[in-house]
Amino acid sequence: MKRITHPEQLIxxxxxxxxxxxxxxxxxxxxxxxxxxxxxxxxxxxxxxKELEKRNLKDEINLKMTGCHGFCEMEPNVLILPNGVxxxxxxxxxxxxxxxxxxxxxxxxxxxxxxxxxxDEIISxxxxxxxxxxxxxxxxxxxxxxxxxxxxxxxxxxxxxALAKVFFNMTGEEVVEEIKxxxxxxxxxxxxxxxxxWELCRKEDGEPKYIICNADEGDPGAYMxxxxxxxxxxxxxxxxxxxxxxxxxxxxxxxVRMEYPLAVKHVTRALAEARTxxxxxxxxLGSEFEFDIHIVQGAGAFVSGEETSLxxxxxxxRAFPRQRPPFPAQSGLWGKPTNINNVETxxxxxxxxxxxxxxxxxxxxxxxxxxxxxxLVGKINNTGLVEVPMGITLREIIYDIGGGIKDxxxxxxxxxxxxxxxxxxxxxxxxxxxxxxxxxxxxxMGSGGMIVMDEDTCMVxxxxxxxxxxxxxxxxxxxxCRVGTRQMVDILTRICRGEGKEDDIGKLEELARxxxxxxxxxxxxxxxxxxxTTIRYFRDEYEVHIKxxxxxxxxxxxxxVYDIDPKKCVGCLxxxxxxxxxxxxxxxxxxxxxxxxxCTKCGTCLDVCPPKIRAVSxxxxxxxxxxxxxxxxxxxxx
Numbered sequence: 016m017k018r019i020t021h022p023e024q025l026i027x028x029x030x031x032x033x034x035x036x037x038x039x040x041x042x043x044x045x046x047x048x049x050x051x052x053x054x055x056x057x058x059x060x061x062x063x064x065k066e067l068e069k070r071n072l073k074d075e076i077n078l079k080m081t082g083c084h085g086f087c088e089m090e091p092n093v094l095i096l097p098n099g100v101x102x103x104x105x106x107x108x109x110x111x112x113x114x115x116x117x118x119x120x121x122x123x124x125x126x127x128x129x130x131x132x133x134x135d136e137i138i139s140x141x142x143x144x145x146x147x148x149x150x151x152x153x154x155x156x157x158x159x160x161x162x163x164x165x166x167x168x169x170x171x172x173x174x175x176x177a178l179a180k181v182f183f184n185m186t187g188e189e190v191v192e193e194i195k196x197x198x199x200x201x202x203x204x205x206x207x208x209x210x211x212x213w214e215l216c217r218k219e220d221g222e223p224k225y226i227i228c229n230a231d232e233g234d235p236g237a238y239m240x241x242x243x244x245x246x247x248x249x250x251x252x253x254x255x256x257x258x259x260x261x262x263x264x265x266x267x268x269x270x271v272r273m274e275y276p277l278a279v280k281h282v283t284r285a286l287a288e289a290r291t292x293x294x295x296x297x298x299x300l301g302s303e304f305e306f307d308i309h310i311v312q313g314a315g316a317f318v319s320g321e322e323t324s325l326x327x328x329x330x331x332x333r334a335f336p337r338q339r340p341p342f343p344a345q346s347g348l349w350g351k352p353t354n355i356n357n358v359e360t361x362x363x364x365x366x367x368x369x370x371x372x373x374x375x376x377x378x379x380x381x382x383x384x385x386x387x388x389x390x391l392v393g394k395i396n397n398t399g400l401v402e403v404p405m406g407i408t409l410r411e412i413i414y415d416i417g418g419g420i421k422d423x424x425x426x427x428x429x430x431x432x433x434x435x436x437x438x439x440x441x442x443x444x445x446x447x448x449x450x451x452x453x454x455x456x457x458x459x460m461g462s463g464g465m466i467v468m469d470e471d472t473c474m475v476x477x478x479x480x481x482x483x484x485x486x487x488x489x490x491x492x493x494x495x496c497r498v499g500t501r502q503m504v505d506i507l508t509r510i511c512r513g514e515g516k517e518d519d520i521g522k523l524e525e526l527a528r529x530x531x532x533x534x535x536x537x538x539x540x541x542x543x544x545x546x547x548t549t550i551r552y553f554r555d556e557y558e559v560h561i562k563x564x565x566x567x568x569x570x571x572x573x574x575x576v577y578d579i580d581p582k583k584c585v586g587c588l589x590x591x592x593x594x595x596x597x598x599x600x601x602x603x604x605x606x607x608x609x610x611x612x613x614c615t616k617c618g619t620c621l622d623v624c625p626p627k628i629r630a631v632s633x634x635x636x637x638x639x640x641x642x643x644x645x646x647x648x649x650x651x652x653x
Contacts, residue, residue, distance in 0.1 A: 036171065038097070039097060042095070044084075044093060045063070045093050046092050047080045049238070050238075055091050082281075085155060085158070086144075095113075095117060109127060123139045149416050151404045154388060176365075178365070191213045193367065195214065196372035197367045198383075199375065200383065202387065203357030221346075221351050225268065225352075225354075227270060227348065227356075229357045230244060231313050233317040234433030234462060238400070239390055239462060242388075244282050250365055252289055254361035256299070268309050317485070318538050323337045333490075336536035380449045383405035386402050388402045389464070390465065391416070391465050391467070393429075408446060413429065425441070427441055427469055428553075431458045433464040437548030439457075439552075457544065457548040459541060459544065473511075475557055478546045485542040486500040493536075495534045496536075499529055499533075510561060513632075513633065520550060531543050580627050586602060586604040587603075587624070590627070618630070
C-alpha cells in the first residue's frame, strides 16, 4: 500500500479491501487480549490452525485473532460468524468438535454455550446473552471485527474517515466546537469537559504544543485502557491526531505502563502502520500538517497517573506532582502548552466526528454524555469489561449485566473509581451512574473501576486495604498525604486488630478532611474517600469492631477464634477433612478439636459444618456468627 494523500484515496482503498473481504465466509473470531491469552486463547488458535490444515479447510474458514470481547469470565471464548454463535471457556480438545459440528454442519454445541445462572437456559446467540444486552458498545464494538495488528481491518471499519473529514472539511476551531457541543467529559477521573480543555490549550500562545495520552492505568482491578489499546489502538491514534490538529500540536506522547506488554506491542505496530499510510509524520493526508506520536513506558507508580507527575516522568524526572496553577494547558511538558486526556477519551473523538455531536449528546444524561467502560470485578458472576450508557443504574450493571452476586450471597456494596473512589451501599443500588450522582454519593467515576462486594466483606478492612495502597503509592512530597494517610492506616489497622479506641472514628474523619483539603495533588485529595464513605454508610461496623471487638463479616482474622461446640459435634469428620491447614484433630464419632496455633482462620470449617463450628470473638468470647446474622437482618429490614 502506498502513502494515502487524499480522502478519495482512503475511500478507494477501503472499497478495495471490502472487495477482497468475503462477508458470507465462515469466520472464527478468537478473543485474545491479555485476559484471553492468560486463559489459553493462543493454544486455541493453534489448535484451530492445525485442525483446519489437517482437514484442508484453510481457504474455506477464516481465523481472526482480536482483542478482548469483554466477557472475561468466559475466556477463552470464540465468536463464530456470520451466525454469531458464542462458545465459552474452551479447551483445545473442543476444537475438532466445533469444526465438525458447527462450521461444517451448522449445529450448535449446547455444552459449549452460555447457560443462564438463573434459569439454566442455553443461549448460543452472542447478542442474546444478558451480559451484552444492556450494554451500548460504541468504543468496544469493533473489537469483534478487527485484528488490532491490521490497519486495513480498522480502515474497513471506517477507520481514519473522521481524520479525513476534519482535515478537509473543518477548521481547528470547528473541531473544538464540535467536541464542546458533544458534551464529552474526560474519562480519566476528573470529568472535565474535553472540548473546553482543548480550547484553553488552543488559545495559548506558546510553541510547540503537545498532546499526551494518559495510559498509566494503575487502579487495582481496572483494565479498560489496556483493553482499548490492545483491541483497537488505531481508534486512540486517530483521536489523538484529530486533537493535535484542533489544538495545533506538533508532537504527542502515549504514556503507558510497562506492565502492559501486549498493549505496548500493538500500539507500537499501529504507529508504524499509521506512518506508512501517511496518517502520521509530515504532510499528513497530503496536507501541510505535521504530527507524530512517541511511546513512553512508565515504571508503574500510581502517582504517575496524575498529569503533572506524568509530565515529569516523560521529561526524565521523578514522578512528583507540582502545584497548579499553572495548568498543563498553560505550562505543561517542558513548560509548553499541553493537553492531556486518557485512552478512552481519545477513542471517543473519531466517533463524535463521524456521527456528529448531536448524536453523541443524545446518549447518556443531561450532564454526562456518551458511554462509559467499566471493569466489573469482585464478588460477581459475570466479570469483565462493560460499556454502558451514562445514567444506567448500579442495579442494571450488577444484576442484569453482571448476573448478580456469586454463590447466591447478598450484595453489600460497590466501590467505583478505584482506590480513590468511595463505597456505595446496597440501599443505593438504584443510583444512576453519572459524574454528579457518584460525587453526591461520596464516590467518583474515576477511570472506571467497579469492585462488587458481598455480605462477607468487612468494610473497615476494605477501607484499610485501599488506603494502604494509596499510602504506599504516595510520592511523599507533601506532608498531608505522606503523614496523614499513614496515620489513618495505623488507626484502621488497630481497629481491625481489636485495638480500636472510642474516639478513633472521629480522628479518622478529622484526618480525612485534612488530607482531602491540604494535599497537593489528586492522589492525596481523593485517598480518604474509601474511609469517609465506609464511615458514612457502615459506621455500625466500625462501632462493632471498636466496642465489641468483633467483625460482623468474619473477615478480620485477628478478631476471630474458631472452635467446635462439644455439645453438637458428632465426630462426622467433615470439618477435619476440609481443613486446608490440618488444624482439626479427632476420631469418628468423637468430639473434634481445633489447634489454634495451626488454624489460619480461613473459615472453611464454618462453611462445611455451620451447626457445630463457632466463630467467637478472640477478646470477648461472644459468638460472632450471631452478630453477623443480626447485623444482616438489620440491613435487610431497616
